[in-house]
Amino acid sequence: MQRIGFIVFPGYQVMSFALVSVFEFANIVAGRPVYDLRLLSEDGGPTRTSIGIQVETTRFDDTAYDTLIVGGGTEIEPMTPGLIQFVRQGLGRYRRIAATCTGAFVLAEADLLDGRRATTHWFHARALQAQYPKVKMEEDRIFIADGPVWTSAGMTAGIDLALALVEQDLGQELARAVARKLVVYHRRAGGQSQFSxxxxxxxxxxxxxxxxxxxxxxxxxxxxxxxxxxxxxxxxxxxxxxxxxxxxxxxxxxxxxxxxxxxxxxxxxxxxxxxxxxxxxxxxxxxxxxxxxxxxxxxxxxxxxxxxxxxxxxx
Structure with a gap:
């Protein structure tokens, strides 16, 4: 079973939980527990989301994860040294590290995007590029995989990223079945523009x-x-x-x-x-x-x- 860790923090954008549902439904479609889903935060315990709902989280520790995913907020939330250290050390410990929306700022602060292609919500893309000039920003992509590091645009683009991760793990047909269960198009291509x-x-x-x-x-x-x-x-x-x-x-x-x-x-x-x-x-x-x-x-x-x-x- 693959353990997926989702990092949340105060102000975490609640729409990002749609990404969690992709892995939940992958388990349902597969008919077996392929993914072990865990919500993580630096201090553990209840963590308040962007709309005030609190979710229970597990404190950062030495648990091994297959994939670590950093969620995004409606704003660029403050990044603590503990959060950055936990994410930074994950590159050598976990198979994949991903971020949706403004979570890309966490990866950039942890130096995981240096020299890598990356994207984020179009509204924040130029700010990220200015703050972290070593990042190869592609500001209108849906999602990008550069080696073991994945980033996506904001809002519903996290679903596309998660479907791509499931497709990589379990194949195209199962990922399509998950998309049908979620009543979404089978994932948009990562290179597709955020704009129409x-x-x-x-x-x-x-x-x-x-x-x-x-x-x-x-x-x-x-x-x-x-x-x-x-x-x-x-x-x-x-x-x-x-x-x-x-x-x-x-x-x-x-x-x-x-x-x-x-x-x-x-x-x-x-x-x-x-x-x-x-x-x-x-x-x-x-x-x-x-x-x-x-x-x-x-x-x-x-x-x-x-x-x-x-x-x-x-x-």
Missing amino acids: ALLELEPKSDRIQNALAFAKRNLQTSLSVKDLADAARLSPRQFSRAFHAETGQSPAKAIENLRVEAARLMMEQSRHPIDVVAEQTGFADRDRMRRAFLRAFGQPPQVIRRNARAEALAG
């Missing part, structure tokens, strides 16, 4: 939403303003004004973001040549797609693909 181009635009009217839905279905075409205006049943001038008023972007910029998002997924999840990806997502050529990737991610498509493959091998 459509959600970021937040169009308010049905007409602009219809135009964007049309665009997403037809990215491989040229998608002129007239095409989008026709889908919205507006004149090109009316459409351009309404689009910018509702989204804060020009139609051209929004379409580029949709193309980049689709191209990135293809780069990460397929073996199509770059020229094919550029063609199928509506970029005129690979050079134009490369420039768009650099604007959006600061990295060319080849690096995005290489990182995704490295992450798959690590998982």
